[in-house]
Amino acid sequence: MPADLGRWFADWQNWAVPAAIFGVTLLLGMVARSWLFRWAGAWSKRTGTTIDDILIESLRQPFLVWILILALHMASQASVLPPRYTVLLGKTLLVLWTVSFTLVLARMASAVVRHYGAAGRQGFQVTSLTDNIARIAVMVLGALLVLNALGVSITPMLTALGVGGLAVALALQDTLSNFFAGFYIMMAGQIRVGDYIKLDSGEEGYVADISWRSLTIRTLPNNWVLVPNAKVAQANVTNFSLPEKRMSLLIPIGVSYDCDPDHIERILLDEAAAATPNLPGLLADPPPAVRFIPGFGESSLNFTLILQVAEFVDQYLVQHEMRKRILRRFRRENITIPYPIRTVHVVPAEGPRP
Numbered sequence: 001m002p003a004d005l006g007r008w009f010a011d012w013q014n015w016a017v018p019a020a021i022f023g024v025t026l027l028l029g030m031v032a033r034s035w036l037f038r039w040a041g042a043w044s045k046r047t048g049t050t051i052d053d054i055l056i057e058s059l060r061q062p063f064l065v066w067i068l069i070l071a072l073h074m075a076s077q078a079s080v081l082p083p084r085y086t087v088l089l090g091k092t093l094l095v096l097w098t099v100s101f102t103l104v105l106a107r108m109a110s111a112v113v114r115h116y117g118a119a120g121r122q123g124f125q126v127t128s129l130t131d132n133i134a135r136i137a138v139m140v141l142g143a144l145l146v147l148n149a150l151g152v153s154i155t156p157m158l159t160a161l162g163v164g165g166l167a168v169a170l171a172l173q174d175t176l177s178n179f180f181a182g183f184y185i186m187m188a189g190q191i192r193v194g195d196y197i198k199l200d201s202g203e204e205g206y207v208a209d210i211s212w213r214s215l216t217i218r219t220l221p222n223n224w225v226l227v228p229n230a231k232v233a234q235a236n237v238t239n240f241s242l243p244e245k246r247m248s249l250l251i252p253i254g255v256s257y258d259c260d261p262d263h264i265e266r267i268l269l270d271e272a273a274a275a276t277p278n279l280p281g282l283l284a285d286p287p288p289a290v291r292f293i294p295g296f297g298e299s300s301l302n303f304t305l306i307l308q309v310a311e312f313v314d315q316y317l318v319q320h321e322m323r324k325r326i327l328r329r330f331r332r333e334n335i336t337i338p339y340p341i342r343t344v345h346v347v348p349a350e351g352p353r354p
Contacts, residue, residue, distance in 0.1 A: 001101070002035055006142060007092040010051070016240065017078055017079070018075035018076065018079040019075065021071075021074050021075045021078045022071045022072065022074070022075035023071075025067075025074045025075070026067060026068065026071040026183040027072060029067030029070060030067065033067060035065050035106070035242045037056065037060060040056050041056065043346065044056060045350045048289045049081045055108060056070065057349075058104055058111060059104065059260055060106050060212075061103075062100055062101075062103070064095065065096075066098050066100065066247050069093050069096055069097050069100075071088070072089070072093055073093050076089045076093075087112070090176070094303065095123065096140060098144065098145050098146050099142065101142070102138060102141070102142025102143075102145070103142075104194070105142070106138040106142075107140055109134040109135060109137070109138050110131050110134055110135055110230075120295060125137045125321075129186055129210050130186065130253050131210075132212060134259065139247065165275050169352055170330055174230075175212075175213065176180075177212045177230045178212070178214065178228050178229040178230050179212045179213070179229070179231040181228075181229035181230040181232065182210050182211065182212055182214075182215070182229035183215070184233060185210060185229060185232060185233060186210050190237075190239065190242065191207060191210075191215070191232070191237065191239060191328060192207065192241070193207050193208070193209060193210065194206060194207060194241070195207050195239050195240070195241035195242065196239075196240040196241050196312040197217070197238065197239050197240065197241075197309065197315070198235055198238045198240070199227065199232070199235045199236070200235050200236040200237070200238070200260075201231075201235065202218060203219075203225050203227060203229070204217070204219065205218050205219035205332065206218045208224065208245040213227075213228065213229065214226040214227055214228050214229060215227050215229055215232045220236045220313070220349055240311075241311070241312070243313040245284065245310070245312075246308055246309070246310060246311070247309060247311070247312060247315075247320065247354075248306060248307070248308060248309075249308070249315045249318060250304050250305070250306055250307070251304070251305040251319060251322060251323070252294075252302060252303070252304055253268065253302070253303045253304070253305060253326065254297060254298065254299075254300035254303075254338070255300060255301050255303070255335055255336065255337060255338070256304045256336040256337070257299075257300070257301055257302070257338075258336070259335055259336075261292055261299060261301060261303075262336070264290075264303060265290045265303070266302070266327055267326075267330075267335075268288075268290045268303065268305050268332070269288060269289075269290055270329075271322065271325045271326055271329055272288035272305065272307060272322070273287075273288065274325070275322060276288075276319060277327055279317070279318060279321050279322075281309050281310045281314025281315075281317060281318055282306075282307060282308075282309060282314070282318050282319065283308040283309060283310060285308070288305065288306060288307050288308075289305075289306040290303055290305055290306070291303065291304045291306065297337070298340065298341070299338050299340050299341040300338050302335070305322070305326075307322070312327050
């Protein structure tokens, strides 16, 4: 311990008053904190939003640190410490407060982003990319404030970053390509978290997340497929959730040429109408329809039953149940589903055989 600091601690009168001020400030701060958060909690219950609850919870724990920093600052101002220690302690407390406040703002920014994304705002979606951008922006601002508090000029640093930025961009070309592609995908709004998509390379499933590097697809077997953002931006993507999740389901059905087409149409519509109230995912509006398409087959009359399902994955259960219902109805009414038939005409050869 330096000699001047040792002499200061040796005389109890030097630190008795600062210690008392520290204790009183800490006590008053705790009382003020208790009253303030009790009042803020009661006020937030009267509001119709949850954003104030997010802000209160984000400030509850850091407020203790700020009270401690304030108590140390008040005690140092009342002390007779040597000037260099007073200045050093002041700068340290300022840096600690700036770092703490930056972390709180970063947490609040992330919470606000997720809150507005969860609220389903039009054109706004929450992904790892948006969350990280909000956090990094606040962190960078906080770092600049810390450097300014320490008396470090940031102008030369910005100049150096500008000169070295080209080299960094070339070294991280693929990474930056994926980052900006992910930002474009997120802002375009044509692929959203929760959408069911299919890429031209064959991958399909629900979009689970869009990060700075890749788009995460959760497949129906409940596995993750990570596709680089740049490849997604260049791919042909079918989004089964846009412009709406509801989609048409086409079920082909073939019957014997002996059947009456009008009767087959009535049967299919009856079975679809009977299944609608009891089959999850099958929609009644718009109503089911039957079309004599593709029409005349090689061995059957081919119809198409057109149904509406709530979303892409509902088609599997609907097809399963509807085919069973139709098959049972056809058997009850002796309607034949023909096997492929080929008619072979044998023409005798003319003239003598060789």
